Amino acid sequence: MSKEKIALFTIFGGTGDLAQRKLYPSLFKLYQKGYLQEHFAVIGTARRPWTNEHYHGVITDSLASLNADPAMVAKFADHFYYQSHDVTDAQHYITLKKLSEKLDAQYGLEGNRIFYLAMAPNFFGTIAQHLRSENILTPNGFNRVIIEKPFGHDFESAKELNDQLTATFNEDQIYRIDHYLGKEMIQNISAIRFGNNIWESLWNNRYISNIQVTLSEKLGVEERAVYYDNSGALRDMVQNHILQILSLLTMDQPVEFTEKDIDVEKVKALRSLRPLKPEEVATNFVRGQYGADGDVQAYRNEDKINPDSNTDSFVAGKIMIDNFRWSGVPFYVRTGKRLADKFTRIDVVFKRPIVNIFNHDDVRANDDADAHLAPNVLTINVEPTEGVELQMNAKNVGQGFATTPVKLNFAHDSAATANSPEAYERLLHDALNGDATNFTHWKEVAYSWKFVDVIQKYWDEHTPDFPNYRPGSMGPTASDELLAKDGHEWVYKS
Numbered sequence: 001m002s003k004e005k006i007a008l009f010t011i012f013g014g015t016g017d018l019a020q021r022k023l024y025p026s027l028f029k030l031y032q033k034g035y036l037q038e039h040f041a042v043i044g045t046a047r048r049p050w051t052n053e054h055y056h057g058v059i060t061d062s063l064a065s066l067n068a069d070p071a072m073v074a075k076f077a078d079h080f081y082y083q084s085h086d087v088t089d090a091q092h093y094i095t096l097k098k099l100s101e102k103l104d105a106q107y108g109l110e111g112n113r114i115f116y117l118a119m120a121p122n123f124f125g126t127i128a129q130h131l132r133s134e135n136i137l138t139p140n141g142f143n144r145v146i147i148e149k150p151f152g153h154d155f156e157s158a159k160e161l162n163d164q165l166t167a168t169f170n171e172d173q174i175y176r177i178d179h180y181l182g183k184e185m186i187q188n189i190s191a192i193r194f195g196n197n198i199w200e201s202l203w204n205n206r207y208i209s210n211i212q213v214t215l216s217e218k219l220g221v222e223e224r225a226v227y228y229d230n231s232g233a234l235r236d237m238v239q240n241h242i243l244q245i246l247s248l249l250t251m252d253q254p255v256e257f258t259e260k261d262i263d264v265e266k267v268k269a270l271r272s273l274r275p276l277k278p279e280e281v282a283t284n285f286v287r288g289q290y291g292a293d294g295d296v297q298a299y300r301n302e303d304k305i306n307p308d309s310n311t312d313s314f315v316a317g318k319i320m321i322d323n324f325r326w327s328g329v330p331f332y333v334r335t336g337k338r339l340a341d342k343f344t345r346i347d348v349v350f351k352r353p354i355v356n357i358f359n360h361d362d363v364r365a366n367d368d369a370d371a372h373l374a375p376n377v378l379t380i381n382v383e384p385t386e387g388v389e390l391q392m393n394a395k396n397v398g399q400g401f402a403t404t405p406v407k408l409n410f411a412h413d414s415a416a417t418a419n420s421p422e423a424y425e426r427l428l429h430d431a432l433n434g435d436a437t438n439f440t441h442w443k444e445v446a447y448s449w450k451f452v453d454v455i456q457k458y459w460d461e462h463t464p465d466f467p468n469y470r471p472g473s474m475g476p477t478a479s480d481e482l483l484a485k486d487g488h489e490w491v492y493k494s
């Protein structure tokens with residue numbers, strides 16, 4: 001059976017950064033692998049008046065780093081059409097409809113349409129409304145819309161945005177991108193958990209002490225300054241990526257590994273997050289903003305950042321989940337900019353053995369922490385290394401029975417990683433297949449915002465003492481204290 005997928009892509013924001021850096025290379029990789037062949041076409045739209053020829057040059061340039069066969073690149077680029085289009089101008093949708101119908105007939109696209117909104121979210125409602133009013137959706141094929149984060153800036157705005165989208169599209173036609181869900185090791189969480197009896201049997205509050213999720217960035221705000229200063233780390237990373245990862249780590253086993261069954265379990269997990277009361281925010285969440293250090297300037301001095309900004313470039317938090325499985329287990333999460341390194345990792349810290357028979361007397365005599373056995377830690381390395389590490393105790397070589405922590409290590413080999421699809425390629429492929437498993441569903445978005453809104457509101461009402469961390473560190477000391485007061489510590493320390 002042919003693996004070819006048949007569709008017309010319409011990319012709103014076709015001249016933008018996301019389209020050029022991620023979408024065109026990902027579509028090309030799907031083309032190289034045969035998922036896209038003859039029966040696909042792409043309409044790129046934006047306001048600037050490009051010609052098709054110029055657009056083909058942009059497509060070719062966006063693929064430069066792939067070192068692909070120029071003849072293949074040229075053949076691929078021939079499937080691209082540029083349409084100058086202001087999304088707020090109703091007239092432009094008439095032209096778009098004509099071009100869509102022409103390409104549908106020319107390439108035999110069977111009425112299958114994917115609309116990719118690679119633009120600021122304040123345009124989503126207008127685009128969706130015009131797609132419906134100008135009859136650009138087809139009655140015979142599939143119609144799917146892919147949208148980017150941010151999905152609102154709080155629950156109310158997210159709901160408004162969702163209402164606008166659902167006036168045109170059903171929930172099962174809406175593909176909300178969270179590109180972390182396209183990452184190899186995030187997808188691997190379910191395989192590790194539900195494919196291995198040893199883990200799933202221990203995956204609860206009887207055996208797990210705490211779970212840590214770290215999304216660490218080395219760079220500052222770079223070109224996203226304006227957006228970021230209005231958002232901050234809590235909204236930009238916790239509401240979406242971190243809570244999505246948490247839902248995959250904590251959900252119960254789905255009946256089947258299907259989109260619907262997984263969504264049911266993720267929603268249950270997110271509904272079980274213990275909501276914080278405003279007075280609990282300060283003790284459970286830490287915010288930070290970096291100062292200057294050497295050549296690195298302070299957040300407030302970065303280009304296009306408000307010099308009085310109180311935006312959080314770092315957040316760490318303790319999250320509790322109120323259900324039978326997780327009661328009593330703290331989930332510590334943290335993310336920030338200008339930290340020690342760029343990486344994403346998950347550390348599952350197991351409870352220590354109750355008795356250390358190897359240093360039994362020391363433990364009983366003075367409760368010496370060093371005399372306890374080290375906990376087992378299962379680390380899921382998401383990026384840049386992709387793999388799994390397990391810390392366990394083993395006997396030191398030689399005489400005596402002193403123990404030492406050793407590590408079992410698995411990392412994907414570099415050849416497998418090089419061939420593994422990037423997040424956007426995977427997600428575009430899923431959208432072509434009509435599989436929204438690795439996209440965010442509305443109820444998940446809604447519960448995530450409700451959890452985060454309490455924290456943001458408390459922060460907005462209280463002035464922070466910023467800056468409070470040094471670039472190159474792992475955030476403010478209060479982040480370490482958050483764990484220390486529970487008798488825990490971050491597994492990864494800079």
Ligand SMILES: NC(=O)c1ccc[n+]([C@@H]2O[C@H](COP(=O)([O-])OP(=O)(O)OC[C@H]3O[C@@H](n4cnc5c(N)ncnc54)[C@H](OP(=O)(O)O)[C@@H]3O)[C@@H](O)[C@H]2O)c1
Pocket residue numbers: 012013014015016017018019045046047048085086087088117118119120121148149150
């Ligand atoms: N870039 C990333 O890596 C990234 C990552 C995650 C999420 N996102 C999200 O993806 C979306 C796009 O981001 P981006 O970085 O690609 O932004 P961008 O580079 O600023 O691109 C915005 C696009 O919108 C077009 N546009 C603006 N106003 C328009 C109008 N009235 N009518 C038609 N087209 C219009 C612009 O083209 P013209 O000026 O020619 O009209 C441009 O193509 C945003 O929602 C962003 O938050 C981006």
